[in-house]
Amino acid sequence: MRKITLQDVAEAAGVSVATASWSINDNEKHRIPANTRNRVRKIAESLGYQPNALGKGLVQGTSDLIGFVTDDVATMPFAGQIIKGAQDEAWRSGKLLLIIDTGGKESVENKALTMMAEQQVQGIIYSTWYHRPVESLKLQSERPAVLVNCFDMHDLYPAIVPDEVQGGRTATELLVKAGHRRIAFVNTTSPSPARTGRLEGYKQVLEEAGISRDSSLIMYAKPDQEGGFNVTESLVESGATAVFCHNDRVAMGIYDGLKQKGLSIPDDISVVGFDDQSVISAHLHPALTTVGLPHYDLGVLGIRKLLKICNDKSDEQKVGTTRVKCPPVIRDSIKRLQF
């Protein structure tokens, strides 16, 4: 069985191939009279003609594709839920995500952006696996773009990012509300919005609770298990009854360090993590109370913002930062102190 082409439809309808194409694929520049359009469409249907998405894209100047360019989200075991959220939301609008993971290589990224322009994507989501500033000048093109889990220093594009200050507040509040007053914070040695924001949130909550500042309670560690393990000594010496860890990996290292010293969680010390990297946090002994990153929501909101810009050509949508709430995830690593 031969495939039905646009030419077959045109011949059967007695019109030119161009008229057949413009009848089947809506086109703003070439309006075809309604009766011709309907006749061509009926003939196309009766012949079993399958419209070709490439042809439709050519005529309309865009495709049903949204480009999703990322450094490592698709391949790193961390922020995949950003893609999940973006994909679910794109599907709801009948759009397809064209995902390209560049491994952070600039040459690959440039080629990816060129290819996406060639594929006539409606717009671009640019996303990173951890929250950080990016140089987004390179995105400059006719198509709209939204940054997800990252932001541009010069506010060139709208950005959807986690609310790190609120996240730091939430983690600290969990401990203050359980009656702790000597609360350590193991922050990361790597400069990042997470480092600055979570520290700010921690300080705000302690101040609001009338707990005087003690800089010996703020420690720095490499943001992984070894970092947490190595900071355990200082943590124990500080006399803290609770610790807020920069992330779940640090908390996992602190668990190992404390257990090796014969200390028990949460009886001897309460622990709160960050990230809700659940392959770790849900399965520690005891299960780790932590603060989640809103990866899924970041993806959903990124697509919503992008489609809003596509539909509303005014400029007001095209800048600004949306901060998304980091939710508490309550498990078993906080002890409630008696008053």
Add this chain to the structure above:
Amino acid sequence: MRKITLQDVAEAAGVSVATASWSINDNEKHRIPANTRNRVRKIAESLGYQPNALGKGLVQGTSDLIGFVTDDVATMPFAGQIIKGAQDEAWRSGKLLLIIDTGGKESVENKALTMMAEQQVQGIIYSTWYHRPVESLKLQSERPAVLVNCFDMHDLYPAIVPDEVQGGRTATELLVKAGHRRIAFVNTTSPSPARTGRLEGYKQVLEEAGISRDSSLIMYAKPDQEGGFNVTESLVESGATAVFCHNDRVAMGIYDGLKQKGLSIPDDISVVGFDDQSVISAHLHPALTTVGLPHYDLGVLGIRKLLKICNDKSDEQKVGTTRVKCPPVIRDSIKRLQF
């Protein structure tokens, strides 16, 4: 500045739009004389004409896209390296991966496959986040397809999968070579090629080493940390000096269970994992010796196979299963026994 169109190029060159298109986009059916083709291309370049990938796809009947359809590889924190390998290999051939993660929903999958056909993908990689059989009848189309990390019961498409039997052999050999003879195997309760294959490998190696079979050493656990934790009692009672765990998560649970009993790894019991889920395995105390899943290689080999089928229209490439080696990853959780 107005965008240069194909029509502008055609007018400047004094040829029809069709001739301009066929000159710029190679087309087997419509051969344009070399001197015309070169002249049109030079004019296009001097005008700054940007070829449109959709147009190219329409003329050639395919695009530079390869469809990558998966249940959850892009969004689950486990097998993302399959995408990494596939993407790296696709890039090397100038191809772009159109990745769609369906969350395992059949309706989404059907729509994804339809949209990919509309986008004129050259072929399809169908991949799953863990090694399992799939119903691949639905893939049936004119385009070639390769299954990665999964296989069809009826061998409808070529499949690239991990070699589970060899992986089970490798894990067991690590322990036998370190002098262990009483080796437990904590297998998963979930039926899968991994369960069957790794058990087969374990049995083969024990038999070859002349170690008599003891069924009390084969245990079953849910394939996560809780499963491992809960099986620790039976493991200790079995008198094993070493244990091969179905995966790293089970090993992590056994670590917690053994430590809680005051036992030490590897001095009291040696542990080998599987998967090399490195956020866990590299960071346990002691770091876990394990067997890796060849996710990156599965992705690379999947694309190679697919492109081979695209280029070589004979049927011989179109079936068969390729089993890829699972490599040992040596860390610190095996004790060498004295003879």
